[in-house]
Amino acid sequence: MGYIAQxxxxxxxxxxxxxxxxxxxxxxxxxxxxxxASQTRYLVLSLNVYPYTGGLKDRLLHCLDMDSLPFRDVKxxxxxxxxxxxxxxxxxxxxxxxIPDGRENLQFYQxxxxxxTRQIKGVYKTLRLDKMRKVEICDYDFEKVVDKATxxxxxxxxx
Numbered sequence: 103m104g105y106i107a108q109x110x111x112x113x114x115x116x117x118x119x120x121x122x123x124x125x126x127x128x129x130x131x132x133x134x135x136x137x138x139a140s141q142t143r144y145l146v147l148s149l150n151v152y153p154y155t156g157g158l159k160d161r162l163l164h165c166l167d168m169d170s171l172p173f174r175d176v177k178x179x180x181x182x183x184x185x186x187x188x189x190x191x192x193x194x195x196x197x198x199x200x201i202p203d204g205r206e207n208l209q210f211y212q213x214x215x216x217x218x219t220r221q222i223k224g225v226y227k228t229l230r231l232d233k234m235r236k237v238e239i240c241d242y243d244f245e246k247v248v249d250k251a252t253x254x255x256x257x258x259x260x261x
């Protein structure tokens with residue numbers, strides 16, 4: 103453990119969002135309050151919010167804790183996912199991991215996420231949306247994690 107400081111150096115900017123607006127792909131900094139949580143501040147890579155509908159008490163964020171995730175595994179996640187894509191948040195462009203949809207999502211989970219969770223204990227987190235006190239979406243600079251050729255291949259270079 104202890105990668106959070108290194109990952110925070112790669113965060114370009116942050117914007118506050120509501121827990122109801124969390125989606126798959128971005129990196130979020132979350133202030134979390136729970137009796138069973140191991141910490142109160144998380145930097146996470148959002149994998150999925152399930153169920154898709156319902157109140158905040160019913161919905162869970164499935165994610166990877168960046169504090170436990172070394173750069174080499176972030177690079178592997180980008181390789182297995184569809185690279186990165188840009189999303190618009192309050193008029194600003196943010197990078198997010200292009201998490202596959204449908205059948206490819208199941209293969210992504212079985213191949214990459216399952217392998218990471220076997221290797222790194224405690225990296226996979228499930229957080230309740232109603233326990234989140236502050237949520238900030240992070241514009242993470244993935245270019246610093248991968249080499250130039252890989253950055254071009256995954257569409258990381260901003261133009």
